[in-house]
Amino acid sequence: QKEVEQNSGPLSVPEGAIASLNCTYSDRVSQSFFWYRQYSGKSPELIMSIYSNGDKEDGRFTAQLNKASQYVSLLIRDSQPSDSATYLCAVNIGQGAQKLVFGQGTRLTINP
Amino acid sequence: EPEVTQTPSHQVTQMGQEVILRCVPISNHLYFYWYRQILGQKVEFLVSFYNNEISEKSEIFDDQFSVERPDGSNFTLKIRSTKLEDSAMYFCASPPGAGGLIGDEQFFGPGTRLTVL
Numbered sequence: 001q002k003e004v005e006q007n008s009g010p011l012s013v014p015e016g017a018i019a020s021l022n023c024t025y026s027d028r029v030s031q032s033f034f035w036y037r038q039y040s041g042k043s044p045e046l047i048m049s050i051y052s053n054g055d056k057e058d059g060r061f062t063a064q065l066n067k068a069s070q071y072v073s074l075l076i077r078d079s080q081p082s083d084s085a086t087y088l089c090a091v092n093i094g095q096g097a098q099k100l101v102f103g104q105g106t107r108l109t110i111n112p
Numbered sequence: 113e114p115e116v117t118q119t120p121s122h123q124v125t126q127m128g129q130e131v132i133l134r135c136v137p138i139s140n141h142l143y144f145y146w147y148r149q150i151l152g153q154k155v156e157f158l159v160s161f162y163n164n165e166i167s168e169k170s171e172i173f174d175d176q177f178s179v180e181r182p183d184g185s186n187f188t189l190k191i192r193s194t195k196l197e198d199s200a201m202y203f204c205a206s207p208p209g210a211g212g213l214i215g216d217e218q219f220f221g222p223g224t225r226l227t228v229l
Contacts, residue, residue: 034217034218036220042222042223043201043203043220043221043222043223044155044203044220045220046217046218046219046220049217088154088155090155098143098145098160098167098168098216099145099157099160099168099170100145100147100155100157100205100218101157102154102155102156103154104153104154105154
């Protein structure tokens with residue numbers, strides 16, 4: 001089983017709609033979860049971190065974490081064409097581990 | 113958000129040659145990470161480095177790779193004898209400030225694109 005799994009997409013969403021991105025992870029003791037945005041040819045850019053069960057909102061972004069289901073998601077409200085990118089889910093795997101394990105990323109396209 | 117810069121932005125080398133990739137933090141960071149991303153693939157952890165020592169490394173980080181902090185500021189990744197399959201984007205990442213907390217956010221530098229011919 002892969003450590004961090006995401007649907008590779010592409011996910012196509014009309015402008016102004018809500019984009020929903022999902023991620024599952026295998027290690028039950030993982031404590032820290034991150035969403036990065038990566039534009040083509042660029043480096044990953046951190047957009048959200050979440051550590052506790054429930055929702056965390058930052059502007060148009062909401063991260064949701066369910067540790068019992070080993071599931072983390074990212075919602076993007078009022079999607080804009082500039083949100084078109086690959087979204088990477090990253091997890092600190094293992095207790096005390098500092099390294100990030102990434103999913104393969106979901107490519108999101110916002111259609112004007 | 114702390115800044116991490118990397119040089120060069122693009123390195124082209126011949127197979128078997130040595131390359132040195134550099135990471136330069138803006139402030140006094142103690143923790144550094146190297147990741148790589150082969151074109152079209154996921155970001156992969158290579159090595160973490162704290163206080164001038166490797167704290168963890170992946171199976172990718174074999175004897176051809178080394179890291180050091182030669183002058184207390186720059187942080188380098190050396191590949192001794194490059195292979196074609198080393199062609200990838202190499203990213204340096206660092207948490208803000210002294211770091212060291214479990215779950216630290218990691219901020220990525222712009223990356224170095226390594227092309228091995």
